[in-house]
Amino acid sequence: MARPSHREKILAAGLRVVHARGFSGASVRDIVQAAGVPQGSFTNHFVSKEAFGLEVLDLYFDQARALLNATIGDEALRPLARLGAYIDGATCARGDDDGMRAGCLLGNFSAEVNELGEPLRLRLAAMFAETERALADCLRAAVAAGELPKTLDCKAAATLVLAALQGAILIAKAQRSPAPIERMRKTLFATVLAPAA
Amino acid sequence: MARPSHREKILAAGLRVVHARGFSGASVRDIVQAAGVPQGSFTNHFVSKEAFGLEVLDLYFDQARALLNATIGDEALRPLARLGAYIDGATCARGDDDGMRAGCLLGNFSAEVNELGEPLRLRLAAMFAETERALADCLRAAVAAGELPKTLDCKAAATLVLAALQGAILIAKAQRSPAPIERMRKTLFATVLAPAA
Numbered sequence: 325m326a327r328p329s330h331r332e333k334i335l336a337a338g339l340r341v342v343h344a345r346g347f348s349g350a351s352v353r354d355i356v357q358a359a360g361v362p363q364g365s366f367t368n369h370f371v372s373k374e375a376f377g378l379e380v381l382d383l384y385f386d387q388a389r390a391l392l393n394a395t396i397g398d399e400a401l402r403p404l405a406r407l408g409a410y411i412d413g414a415t416c417a418r419g420d421d422d423g424m425r426a427g428c429l430l431g432n433f434s435a436e437v438n439e440l441g442e443p444l445r446l447r448l449a450a451m452f453a454e455t456e457r458a459l460a461d462c463l464r465a466a467v468a469a470g471e472l473p474k475t476l477d478c479k480a481a482a483t484l485v486l487a488a489l490q491g492a493i494l495i496a497k498a499q500r501s502p503a504p505i506e507r508m509r510k511t512l513f514a515t516v517l518a519p520a521a
Numbered sequence: 522m523a524r525p526s527h528r529e530k531i532l533a534a535g536l537r538v539v540h541a542r543g544f545s546g547a548s549v550r551d552i553v554q555a556a557g558v559p560q561g562s563f564t565n566h567f568v569s570k571e572a573f574g575l576e577v578l579d580l581y582f583d584q585a586r587a588l589l590n591a592t593i594g595d596e597a598l599r600p601l602a603r604l605g606a607y608i609d610g611a612t613c614a615r616g617d618d619d620g621m622r623a624g625c626l627l628g629n630f631s632a633e634v635n636e637l638g639e640p641l642r643l644r645l646a647a648m649f650a651e652t653e654r655a656l657a658d659c660l661r662a663a664v665a666a667g668e669l670p671k672t673l674d675c676k677a678a679a680t681l682v683l684a685a686l687q688g689a690i691l692i693a694k695a696q697r698s699p700a701p702i703e704r705m706r707k708t709l710f711a712t713v714l715a716p717a718a
Contacts, residue, residue, distance in 0.1 A: 348546040349636045425635055431688075434695040435632030438622055439546045449696040477711065483692070483704035484685055484712075491628075491688030492680065498631040499646040507680035514674065515681075515713040 331369040333359040339380050343426050347377055348439050374441050381444065384429045385451050388414075392455065396462045403466035407459070407485070407517060414489055415505045427497040431490045456482045473520045481516055488512060528566040530556040536577050540623050544574055545636050571638050578641065581626045582648050589652065593659045600663035604656070604682070604714060611686055612702045624694040628687045653679045670717045678713055685709060
């Protein structure tokens, strides 16, 4: 197996640092130190901190997209069970092994989006839109399968599910507790995602 | 009327700067420039940037608490209408006059909470808890008034409402559009907050 290049080391360590400290909070110095590479190699591989930020965000979203495919895309499950698997995956991936410190990188970047420049903002907006479309398609499949009521506005419900996940992860981060995520999840499945009678 | 003191100018301008740029993103230099006061007056009035952050957060939450009192506390309205007034106030206060740029200061601070130190984190956690309790009390009043089903777990539903608001404001910020907030609100009132049949 080839040894990871400086570029790969910077991206892998950089994702951890940026996830923990925020994009504005993480300096290039912090990132190269965590990667164990000389400071100069950052500028060899990235034309700017923003160019690095775009690649880090893509690296993170590759994982988020893999989770979507493994859950929402799992045709062995009924549509509501796919949504449940996604919500579990998206919240458990946050884990409380770190006291809910990391949160979701998309949410963290969104909070400081005014400082990030337009290319990063547009990438974030597109990632939310892609996730929302996948959730809406799955909600439509649940309606078609008779699991959810025909009256549900699936696009609007997908926004609520995504917003509830993002908000609960944010509150869990401030409270250093998974309890807000558990309560959000409980209500979601007792109301919006409750099987049609 | 007395002229505002340097201290008051720093807090008022500092709230705007921190709301727009984030706490890590806003330097003391940015804050004193926006306040139009000499750099030295910051250290005259605040022992640290964190001490300033606590006062700015309290100043913001005074407005949030006033909104809670004016809506959730409005006994002239039925409980569900109080919740609607709160949700409208909390999201319209974000306004799209600034392209949804500001977001909610509590959410923004939560995203960068790892960088803020424990006193700020505890203050944020307490503010979320206070808001959640007020929402849960109002949901209980709606259940008691027969507006919502007796089966509703009001504490858990309050978390969902708060999380959905926070998440939708965050997504609206990334997408520079009020549409996510409108869709979240529509689903909330068609499902979790739908009047009992």
